Every structure is written in structure tokens, then in C-alpha cells.
Amino acid sequence: MAPQTSVIHDIGYQRYKGPRLGRWYANRSLYEHSLRSAFGIGRGAKAKVFPWLVIGIVLFFAVIVIAVRSITGETFMSYRQYAANLSYPVMLFLAIVAPELVSRDLRDRTLPLYFSRPLARTDYALAKYAALVTAVLLLLGVPQLLIYLGAVFTRTDGFHGAWDELGDLGPGLAAALIRALVLASVSLLIASLSGRRAFAAAFIVGVFLITSPIVGILSVLGNATLKSLAFLANPMFLMLGLEQWLFGPPSAGEGLPLGDYGPVYGAAALVLLGGSVGLLLLRYRKVAA
Structure with a gap:
């Protein structure tokens, strides 16, 4: 019989x-970490380039608005118009940040550690x-x-x-809050x-860009009803329609030809928000851990 050599x-x-x-x-902790990651805080310089480039763009437009108002005393862009005119920088920001928040965990298979x-x-x-909202x-x-x-300091x-x-x-x-809630849900679902x-x-950008020509086609070829509902086909235009229904046209003589279909835009936004969040939760119930 062999001698016992095991030792504890x-x-x-x-x-x-x-x-x-x-x-x-x-x-x-996960929320705070994700919010910091959205802006590249706590990570290398490469992770900060694109988010802060977009931040620089939106701040640059804000400085222009402040400078024009301080010099001329006129408001050429309202607060609502500011949010609407920055649709493309917001789209770019979502395309950068949403995959950073969830796609990396899928690729590196770190979800079992979280769960x-x-x-x-x-x-x-x-x-x-x-965090994305x-x-x-x-x-x-x-x-x-x-x-x-800037406006307060220029007023007398x-x-x-x-x-x-x-x-x-x-x-x-x-x-801004409405856009954050709806667009973040769509982008995060796609990224997941x-x-x-x-x-x-690429998928996030595609959803926002490919659906934009559909709005133009429906507006040109459709009847009066279809022209009023055409803006439902694109999330960005849907936000414009929803804001116009809630707050009125951004200025006199401007706005989308919604007709009496404003409540439809409100319902569509709720469906898009609820559907995207629901599918996101379903996605993570089914994802392998």
C-alpha cells in the first residue's frame, strides 16, 4: 500500500x-459604471475620442446660439429647435455609446460574472x-x-x-427627455x-437613416392621410411629431403637417418605447449566461 503523502x-x-x-x-454600481463608460471616463484616450467629439459639436452649436443672441439680441433657434437640429449628432452618439455599454459584455462573455x-x-x-438615457x-x-x-445675462x-x-x-x-427615453431604448435593443x-x-445608424427616405416617399406619393402619418416611419421624425403634438409647432408657420393625427404620434411613441424596453428585457432573459 502506497504511503499517504497528501497534506492539508x-x-x-x-x-x-x-x-x-x-x-x-x-x-x-452598474449604473454608475455604465454612465462613466458612456463618456469614456476611467478608460483610455481612445474610448474618449468619439463621445467627446460629439459633445464638442453640441457645445459648439450652443456657443453659436449664445454668441448670436448676445450680439444681435435675437433668438434664431429655440430650445426645442436646438434639440431637433442635433438629430444627427445624437444618432452618432447613440451608435457609439450603446454598443459600448452592451456589445462588449456579449463579446467578452462577462454576463455570467454579472449574473x-x-x-x-x-x-x-x-x-x-x-445609463444611456x-x-x-x-x-x-x-x-x-x-x-x-447666456440668455438670462443678456436680458435687461x-x-x-x-x-x-x-x-x-x-x-x-x-x-430632450422624451428623445432620450425613446431613442435610447431603440438603440440599446439593437446593440444587444x-x-x-x-x-x-452600423445597425443603429441604418435604422435611423434607411427609414428617413421612406418618410419622403410616403409624403410625396401618398394621399393627405398618408402624408400626415408618413413621419411615423422614422424615429427622429416621430419625435418631432410627438413634440409638436405636445407643445405646438416650434415657431409660427413651421412644423410637420400632422393634421388631426397628433394623438397617433403619442400612441406610436408609447408603443415604440414600451416595445423596445420589453424586447430588451426579453433579450436578456433568453441570452446565454
Whole structure:
């Protein structure tokens, strides 16, 4: 019989006796980490280039608005128009950030590490969604606040002028929030379908760009009803229609020819938001961990 040579070594493992912060802390940590990742904070210079390039573009437009108003005293772009005119930078930002938040985890197969903690699959999806919504809201909201501050300092009617300006700012921030909620849900859903960030970014851009000519075709070839409903085919135009229904045309003589179909745009936005978030949650219930 062979002699027993096995030895048990005490290498100092001890049970953890500290506080267990639980599911809420895990959700908050994932949200904070995702929000920082959206802007490349805590990562290398390469991860910061594209997000901050888009931030520079939107801030540049804000500076132009402030400078023109301070020099001429006229407002050539309202707060709502500012958010609407930056559709392409927002689209680019979503195409960059959404794959960064979810596609990397799919590619690197790190989801089992997340789900081994007190973090449900739905928690993961909602934390990522909340981070992307916050990032888009900051992208559109912070420049509007800067424009507001610039406008207040150029007005000569004191508190009443600041209050009137705040009444114009409110719909602009509300429009930014609506855009963040809806467009982030669509973009994150698309990004969650691919582990390759380049493919996910291309798919996101494709959804926004390919559907735009459809709006033009329906507007030209359709009857009066179809022309009023044509803008439902593109998420960006859908946002314009929804904002016009909620707040009215951006200025006199402008706006989309919605007719009496404003409530349809409201319903379509709710369906798009609820459907995208629901499919996102379903996606992470089915994804392999």
C-alpha cells in the first residue's frame, strides 16, 4: 500500500464578515459604471475620442446660439429647435455609446460574472438603459442650460426675463427627455443583438437613416392621410411629431403637417418605447449566461 503523502495546508481563507450591500448597491454600481463608460471616463484616450467629439459639436452649436443672441439680441433657434437640429449628432452618439455599454459584455462573455451576483437579468438591462438615457439627456440638456444662462445675462428685464426664459426652457428639456427615453431604448435593443460593436453601430445608424427616405416617399406619393402619418416611419421624425403634438409647432408657420393625427404620434411613441424596453428585457432573459 502506497504511503499517504497528501497534506492539508491552511492558506488563510476566511469567511467574509463585512456588510452585504445587496441588490440595490449592485444596480447602482452598474449604473454608475455604465454612465462613466458612456463618456469614456476611467478608460483610455481612445474610448474618449468619439463621445467627446460629439459633445464638442453640441457645445459648439450652443456657443453659436449664445454668441448670436448676445450680439444681435435675437433668438434664431429655440430650445426645442436646438434639440431637433442635433438629430444627427445624437444618432452618432447613440451608435457609439450603446454598443459600448452592451456589445462588449456579449463579446467578452462577462454576463455570467454579472449574473453570479445579486443582480437579476432585468436589473442589468434596466441599469444599462438608465445609463444611456442619462447620457443622452446630459448631451442635450446641459447645452440648453448653458444657453439659458447666456440668455438670462443678456436680458435687461431682470427676474421677469429669467422667468419667461425658463418657460421656454421647460419644453426644450422635456423634448430632450422624451428623445432620450425613446431613442435610447431603440438603440440599446439593437446593440444587444450583436457582440461586435462595429456591426451594432452600423445597425443603429441604418435604422435611423434607411427609414428617413421612406418618410419622403410616403409624403410625396401618398394621399393627405398618408402624408400626415408618413413621419411615423422614422424615429427622429416621430419625435418631432410627438413634440409638436405636445407643445405646438416650434415657431409660427413651421412644423410637420400632422393634421388631426397628433394623438397617433403619442400612441406610436408609447408603443415604440414600451416595445423596445420589453424586447430588451426579453433579450436578456433568453441570452446565454
